[in-house]
Amino acid sequence: MSDDQRPSPPGDRLGHLLKKAQAKLARASAEALAPHGVDGHELTVLAVLSGAASLSQVEVAGRLGVDRTTMVALLDGLEDQGLVERRRSPRDRRKNLVELTDAGQECLSRAEQARTNAEERFLAPLGEETAASLVRALRVLVAEGRVHG
Template identity: 40%
Template structure:
């Protein structure tokens, strides 16, 4: 062989060096897909997916979000939140409490069991995240999170 010590499959990495290799939207989509798959796999043993994990997380740390707020924050349709909360409530991980300040709204609160499960699931989630970024310094890890926050919450 000629040039360098690269271990690249011919067809595959010609694509990686193509126009899309610099396309942020594409990189984001692909990174998200892989990352999501890893997270779902890790959360499966707790009976959760990334979605239900997120809802449980927000219920578990006492923010007392309404379903509307959940929908906005998770970028979901309110009807999807209904289904998600239904699932968690049936498993007694979470309770709907009508907001005393606005009786149309339901506020989400985690049960003890919910907090327990979340604590365990969170460990798994953190392990995945560290595994994904194992090759990167903690500073870069945090920098990535910061830049993603900019994209995720454009004020």
């Protein structure tokens, strides 16, 4: 078997490298968010809620691509911490609308800064230009799976 036909070592394979990099970033993010009482999933919920008028639980779940059961569990935890509140929709009593509380907005602001700082530290060994190129390249790869229209 020639060198160009030999399988590449697992440590050189793209999937392996991406998985290891994601795990390392996830650990760094979790450590950065812990003092703020939220994890990455909860922070994402807060971010979605901050960018919109009242959304229903179903709408939030749809934007995040999670099932209803997962969404209810996430919102229950955030509501228990006083970061979000749910109320019945005045137009459709079957819907629960979800909104950030003032405490939720403050938590989002602090935790988002911690997340950003953790990402910057994670990418720092690449240098600014290479880090920005990596992020752009990943956006292209992720967008390729989306329907364009």
